Amino acid sequence: MSTDDARRRWEVWREERAEAVSAPYGPLALTGTHWLAEAPEGRIPAIPGRWTPDPGAGSVLLSAAAEDGLTLDGRPLEGRARLRPDGGPAVARVAHGERKLPVLRREGLWAVRVFDPGSPRRRAFAGIDVFDHAVRWALPGRFRPYERERAVLVAHADGRERPLRLSGELVFALGGEEYTLQAGTEADGSLWAVFSDGTSGTAGYRFRFLRLPAPESGRPVTVDFNRAVLPPCAFADHFICPFPPPGNRLPFPVPAGERNPLTR
Template identity: 65%
Template sequence: MSTDLSAVDEWKRWHEQRVETVSGPHGPLSLVGTHWLADYPEGQLPAIPGQWTEDGEEVVLRAAADDGLLLDGRPFAGEVRLGTDGGASASRVVLGERRLMVMRREGAWAVRDFDPASPARRAFQGIEATPYDADWSLPGRFSPYGSENTIQVENADGRARGLGLGGELAFQVGGVEHTLQATVEADGSLWAVFADASSGQGSYRFRFLRTPAPGADGRVTVDFNRVTLPPCAFADHFICPFPPPGNTLGFAVEAGERNLDGRSSV
């Protein structure tokens, strides 16, 4: 193991911020339901007042005053047309301390219910993570595909969905080159869903790797110290994609977030 004190301190701050984020009132641990509107044609969602129906590019919410919903911070009664929210913190509709986030995936609408009183949030003990090791911060190179390649992969909720892959991220471990297929985000950064030899045996069954946007020459730092658990490690109602074919590494990545404290690997 090799270390750099400034990098160690930065990693510690990153880890502390991650714990604060996931354990926040409306962080991943507070998700208690993802309700797909197509499964509720009458618009009555479990434990959520009002009538929620999809209408093309919008969701229509109808509610009475005694439903207790707030829209944009004010008591709501009547009908409103909603688009997608930018996350739980941007949810326009709330119920008490709960935030009801409107989302869309591949044309399908859903409402997510974030409740600060969730059992998962109350039981949270922390994130098990391996201390920073400079040997896991590796030089890499990204080779983009000619165009985005969308493949169907199984998601944590048992449904297959499209995963857009923009190229291959190459790096070496122990003098051997390995590659991961990665998604190119809107800001140019990379995101890869991967498993490794420790998955389910010391680490969660799969994890997320993110890198900054590669340089013009494709070079980028691949820092496994900042590998994160997927949202579905915190709540069963997330729809995280499983690793695509070829994204299971044959060695153990003993770095980054490994599991939730107090929980066995699954």
Template identity: 60%
Template sequence: MSSSDHTPEAAQNPQAAAQDWQRWHERRVETVSSAYGPLSLTGTHWLADHPDGRIDGVPGRWRDAGAEVLLSAEEADGISVDGEPLVGEVSLGPDRGPIPASRVSAGERRLAVLTREGLWAVRDFDPHSPARRAFKGIEARGHEPAWVLPGRFVPYEEHRTVQVENADGRTRGLGLAGRIVFAHEGAEHALHVAVEGDGSLWAVFADAGSGRSSYRFRFLRPAAPGADGTVTVDFNRSLLPPCAFADHFICPFPPPGNTLPFTVPVGELNKL
């Protein structure tokens, strides 16, 4: 369930809103703790760091061939591609679907091919990961109507890309399409956002409590703006980024201007 999955009753009835939020929270815990959720990621291996194609702990030989990845395997590697054992070589593109549908598997593990800014990587998802076994839940604060704020989306004249540090310590481009503007305690604030393929918005933000009362940054995913630009800014649906659950994700940090001067004490706060 996305952060925009609000029922019509919830928009009008505080009790319905609280129940709607509780269903959203329970669905999030289920998704995060699922066999191939973010807790199962045990490594993101950039092929540029492995020029010989050998990755410690990952079977097969993985080579950057420019426009594709070449994977070669022997029977002893135990690799399957599209459900069939691989002995020989195959060309791979990036996996864009759900992790369970990744083309390459090794037993229960899923080896997903990733590309970022022309660089190739292999992600290793293991349902028996230590992080998944240790997971106890998500610390979150229940729905508070005061943190559902009316806002408006102001698009840029043209999309822009800003360079931001990522969780793995590298700097990468983050595409942005506009701002959501809203008021809090009588002052106007804004968050720079991207527009997703379905028209919904995505913000990476921090606040005055980040790194103390909550994780160091979070995501917010408002539904697509109305025809007049109106948008609901529901901080109750603030999300922990994937890197809060596994160290091997490359989540972008908030872009300049996306650190709010007040604490947002609602939504997902930390992993338990």
């Protein structure tokens, strides 16, 4: 691929990325993550209804009156409904006006998230500051899978430690030296790694994510830092992003990819 083609594709990716972040129910719309273990009698100040975990059934029971104004699957909810984890705001069954209320389960704990298209951060969003595209930061590499998946305990943005599942290493070279990033695998086979580098902390973020298409067995991969993205917690305080695992702190600056959200 020519340098011009690579830049054009990167520019399209940048536009699509900004649209996704600023979508009505994108990361900027998240205004709260409410853990039900911390909600007395199932009451959450930010939203109506009574939300009670039912451990035996692996679900949450939601009780609502007509005056609560909640809807379930687009219809007014009056009475009780049993909810299981949603895949995100796009498929959330419960809403309160324009706000979507997806149910979340992490490590056996239940939470309700609030996505509000009218959030202050979404209204103030003016784009994402990025480093300029540089071909030198699209590095040839390979994926070296582990024999079996590993779980490493790492800190998260909310101050808690949780296991991070890792399936292998991205291997690449720079300046004659070989480096690795521990990576996980998504359900579709694509790879992702959370890393920090010599620029971290100088532009409003502490770490970034790198995502790669699903690798073909034995085939090289391109470790393209031009597409390094800010984590969701850079756009809203209520995400619980994982910090880089040991070994994913690169000892040099990577002036490529996203730098900081911009506000009006």
